[in-house]
Amino acid sequence: MDENKTSEYLLVVMKNLNLIIILFISMLITYCLNGTAQEGSALSFLTSIHKIPVTPWKITVIALGLYGSMMILMQIKSTGSGSLACKVGVEIAVSFGISYLLGFSYTGMMLLILADTMRYLPKAKWKFSAAAVICVFYMMTDYDLISSGFRITSLETYLGYFEGDVCSALLGVKNVLNSLNTLLFLFYIVWLVRIQMSEKERILNLNAQLNTANEELQKANLRLEQYAEESVKMTETRERNRLAREIHDTLGHALTGIITGIEACEMLMDVAPEATKVQLGAIAEVARQGMTDVRRSVKALRPDALEKFNLEEALAQTMEEMRLATNAKIEYRCTTPLKGFNEDEEEIIYRIVQECITNSIRHGKADRITIEIDREYNMLNIRIKDNGIGCKKIEKGFGLHHMDERLRMLQGTLQYSGEDGFLVEAQIPIRWGTEEKKDD
Structure with missing residues (x-):
């Protein structure tokens, strides 16, 4: 009760x-x-x-x-x-x-x-x-x-x-009832005191629980603050790495085109002055585009080509610029529409193609590059091969490292080989399913 x-x-x-x-x-x-x-x-x-x-x-x-x-x-x-x-x-x-x-x-x-x-x-x-x-x-x-x-x-x-015995009996009944009332009163008062003591004990227990909860909350707040500090540091580190990748991809691509183009100009200067002028114009355009990309990368924006064009047009532009600047022959075959991707997917596809072309010309001294893009179910496959000097013992540099890092962020994979020229194969899961996304 x-x-x-x-x-x-x-x-x-x-x-x-x-x-x-x-x-x-x-x-x-x-x-x-x-x-x-x-x-x-x-x-x-x-x-x-x-x-x-x-x-x-x-x-x-x-x-x-x-x-x-x-x-x-x-x-x-x-x-x-x-x-x-x-x-x-x-x-x-x-x-x-x-x-x-x-x-x-x-x-x-x-x-x-x-x-x-x-x-x-x-x-x-x-x-x-x-x-x-x-x-x-x-x-x-x-x-x-x-x-x-x-x-x-x-x-x-x-x-x-009444007679004496009856009178005494009645007085006794009256006194018993009176005493019973007094006992009930005393028991009631004791019960009230007990309730009050129980209430005080309950309040003390609640205060103890509140104090414990406050201590736990303070500990949780401290852990949360520590986690927030670590999260900020991790975010800063990721942002620095991202900007480093952006600058490497954009500036490295532009400088490779410029260096290769200048070397071609040195050979053409005496025998074909007019061709040299055309080559210098192409080099200047690559330099201007590279400067634009560097500025946008520092501002944490997407590549300039992807800001202006869709993915297919951006890939075509970067390949055409490298053809003009380096005289390298770039063959491109794509059997699937490059539409419906998210921004991060478009950017990684563009950067892989851009980085591989740059590495093939800069490190592999290649003059022929083949780029193939196709799709198998919900997986986009990119295969890029050149006829350069290759590399039997591959040391993963900045470009390959960040290419692999970008792919892993999208649950993709990267394989490469330097036995015959240099071969790069990338697989990227497509988020929008196993059916091709139709154009609007």
């Missing part, structure tokens, strides 16, 4: 017990008065008391009516409307009226009022104040104290109607 429900249950038991005690005492008084009147001993009874009692039947009716009023007041008090002090004051006055009717033979209603009031006082100091005030009134309603200043007929006087 819930602790709060248990306290409410105890309070209900106290209310019912008080009702039983009031009914028991009021009916005893009524019975004794009626019996005295019927037996003709009323005169002797009146001479033994200090004042004329209330009409017998009215004692029970008024006492029960006043107790019912007290229950209504307690119910109103639970709604929280109005002043609590005023409500408690009215309850004490009603309790005093019931005690007066019963000849102050029972004052346990004060304990019921105190028990009910404790529920609505959140602070301990208010509870102590209310307990002190109600206890003062409880002591003031003691029969011995009241009878010293007022004329009151005691319950023992009324019970004189």
